[in-house]
Amino acid sequence: MYKLSINKELFSDILLKKINILEKKNNNYWKKELLEPTIIDDKLTYTIKQFDKLQITNGLGKNQPQLIIECKKVDYDIENGCFQFYLGKIFEQKNINIVEDEKDIIIKQLLEEREKLLEMLNLKK
Numbered sequence: 001m002y003k004l005s006i007n008k009e010l011f012s013d014i015l016l017k018k019i020n021i022l023e024k025k026n027n028n029y030w031k032k033e034l035l036e037p038t039i040i041d042d043k044l045t046y047t048i049k050q051f052d053k054l055q056i057t058n059g060l061g062k063n064q065p066q067l068i069i070e071c072k073k074v075d076y077d078i079e080n081g082c083f084q085f086y087l088g089k090i091f092e093q094k095n096i097n098i099v100e101d102e103k104d105i106i107i108k109q110l111l112e113e114r115e116k117l118l119e120m121l122n123l124k125k
Contacts, residue, residue, distance in 0.1 A: 001053040002071070004085075011058040011065060014087065015096065022056075022085040023077070030083050034074060048074050054085060068092035 004022070006014075013019040024030050035046040051071045058065045070088030077084050 001055055001068070002049075002051045003055045003057070005057050005059075008058050011056065011067075014056060014069070015067060015090070015093070020087050022054075022087060023080070023082045024085070026076075026081045026083065034083055048076060048083070050074055053091065054087070063095050065096055066092075066094040 006022070010019070010022075014022065034049050036049055038045055038047060050073060054067075054069050054071045056067045056069060068091045070091065072086040072088045075084045075086065076082075
């Protein structure tokens with residue numbers, strides 16, 4: 001499992017499934033972390049390390065928000081010059097304080113609309 005620390009907004013977007021590809025710009029740090037040198041036919045080539053799970057955190061300390069999430073694959077986007085982590089299912093959440101996500105808000109709105117319709121039907125009888 002590979003560990004990543006990201007900012008609060010990006011963390012929230014991943015938690016709410018607004019983002020399913022996490023991108024990291026190509027620099028020396030990420031090359032060192034993600035590229036594995038191999039020798040094939042006396043030529044040096046690089047492969048991208050693959051991970052089954054990612055531990056994504058926001059902040060420092062014991063009570064930092066944390067996700068354990070499926071990593072479908074790690075790839076490199078030549079056009080944008082960045083490494084891409086393709087995210088899947090969220091396996092575990094820790095120290096998450098988001099009260100409502102978008103699904104909760106939509107469900108609440110639908111229930112309110114239902115109540116209004118029932119009231120209108122009862123008034124017509």
